[in-house]
Amino acid sequence: MRYTRLGATGLEVSAVSLGCMSFGAADRGNHQWTLDEDASRAIIRQALDAGVNFLDTANVYSDGSSEEIVGRAVRDFAARDDVVIATKVHGRMRPGPNGGGLSRKAILSEIDNSLKRLQVDHVDLYQIHRWDPETPLEETLEALHDVVKAGKARYIGASSMHAWQFAKALYTADLHGWTRFVSMQNHYNLIYREEEREMLPLCADQGIGVIPWSPLARGRLTRAWDAVTARTETDEFGKTLYHDDDRIIVERVAELAAKRGVPAARVALAWVERHPAVTAPIVGVTKPGHLTDAIAALDLTLDDDEVAYLEEPYVPHGVVGFQ
Numbered sequence: 001m002r003y004t005r006l007g008a009t010g011l012e013v014s015a016v017s018l019g020c021m022s023f024g025a026a027d028r029g030n031h032q033w034t035l036d037e038d039a040s041r042a043i044i045r046q047a048l049d050a051g052v053n054f055l056d057t058a059n060v061y062s063d064g065s066s067e068e069i070v071g072r073a074v075r076d077f078a079a080r081d082d083v084v085i086a087t088k089v090h091g092r093m094r095p096g097p098n099g100g101g102l103s104r105k106a107i108l109s110e111i112d113n114s115l116k117r118l119q120v121d122h123v124d125l126y127q128i129h130r131w132d133p134e135t136p137l138e139e140t141l142e143a144l145h146d147v148v149k150a151g152k153a154r155y156i157g158a159s160s161m162h163a164w165q166f167a168k169a170l171y172t173a174d175l176h177g178w179t180r181f182v183s184m185q186n187h188y189n190l191i192y193r194e195e196e197r198e199m200l201p202l203c204a205d206q207g208i209g210v211i212p213w214s215p216l217a218r219g220r221l222t223r224a225w226d227a228v229t230a231r232t233e234t235d236e237f238g239k240t241l242y243h244d245d246d247r248i249i250v251e252r253v254a255e256l257a258a259k260r261g262v263p264a265a266r267v268a269l270a271w272v273e274r275h276p277a278v279t280a281p282i283v284g285v286t287k288p289g290h291l292t293d294a295i296a297a298l299d300l301t302l303d304d305d306e307v308a309y310l311e312e313p314y315v316p317h318g319v320v321g322f323q
């Protein structure tokens with residue numbers, strides 16, 4: 001396994017992160033396609049055995065059951081200090097007032113709830129899952145700073161938002177002497193490249209580690225455009241992200257993969273990893289072979305002509321995935 005530093009921090013993470021949104025009770029939350037605990041544990045174990053030390057989950061994934069599964073697996077299969085656990089806050093965990101968002105009250109409750117589900121006394125990376133326009137930024141940033149100072153998180157990170165929002169959060173933290181975000185978890189893959197305009201250059205300039213979500217466009221880049229899997233049928237959020245203009249790029253990935261004699265997933269991941277701002281893509285795994293491909297992609301180098309061929313048909317997309 002190759003390890004790299006998360007942005008400008010000293011934190012060493014594997015160059016592939018295991019996305020734990022694939023794990024959880026299908027009857028909790030809104031991901032009916034998730035793997036049950038036994039199947040999830042097998043994948044987590046496979047990842048740890050292969051040297052993947054970076055696990056990404058969220059309080060909201062399958063209504064907390066992803067964190068519960070990850071917590072039990074880490075307890076059983078790893079030494080706590082060997083693992084970098086990332087989780088997130090913002091999603092709605094219960095109906096009614098204060099059930100979601102980034103208020104001080106929500107953050108200070110949700111970090112404790114996540115720690116309980118994960119059975120740990122700290123997480124390594126605590127990320128805001130989205131921007132909260134209803135809460136003053138200063139309130140959110142000071143609460144996150146307090147989480148770090150209380151020893152409940154080692155670092156803080158952010159996820160999909162506009163670059164101006166992230167820049168504002170960085171300079172506001174600096175102005176107050178609060179803990180700064182060290183990472184950006186954003187949507188980036190061959191068929192969603194809008195982050196190349198503002199966010200990736202901002203992250204490169206500011207020493208922010210970039211850990212893209214859905215690097216395979218939720219599986220779209222790995223198979224025929226019309227293919228159906230358990231996930232494609234029920235992944236409601238995924239259905240909002242891509243459109244038919246993207247099909248030609250998926251076909252080019254398959255064509256290039258056939259020429260190289262490797263699965264399409266490896267080509268698509270090698271393309272994401274190639275961007276100098278990217279630290280580690282967060283891959284979604286629902287079969288052991290998916291993880292094998294993700295790790296093998298680290299050894300696949302695309303040449304400039306291949307990259308140009310994959311990129312050439314891209315047309316700018318409307319901004320999606322911030323909701």
Ligand SMILES: NC(=O)c1ccc[n+]([C@@H]2O[C@H](COP(=O)([O-])OP(=O)(O)OC[C@H]3O[C@@H](n4cnc5c(N)ncnc54)[C@H](OP(=O)(O)O)[C@@H]3O)[C@@H](O)[C@H]2O)c1
Pocket residue numbers: 018019020021022056057129159160185186212213214215216217218219220222229230231232263265266282283284285286289290291293294
């Ligand atoms: N911050 C955010 O807002 C946000 C949003 C989304 C995700 N995430 C994070 O990012 C992680 C990854 O997201 P994602 O699952 O959407 O990522 P992804 O890697 O783009 O998609 C994963 C899907 O691709 C297919 N796949 C993966 N490897 C494959 C291979 N080698 N061959 C064939 N098919 C393959 C599988 O589809 P099938 O299951 O259909 O076979 C799998 O479920 C999540 O677990 C989560 O931690 C964060």
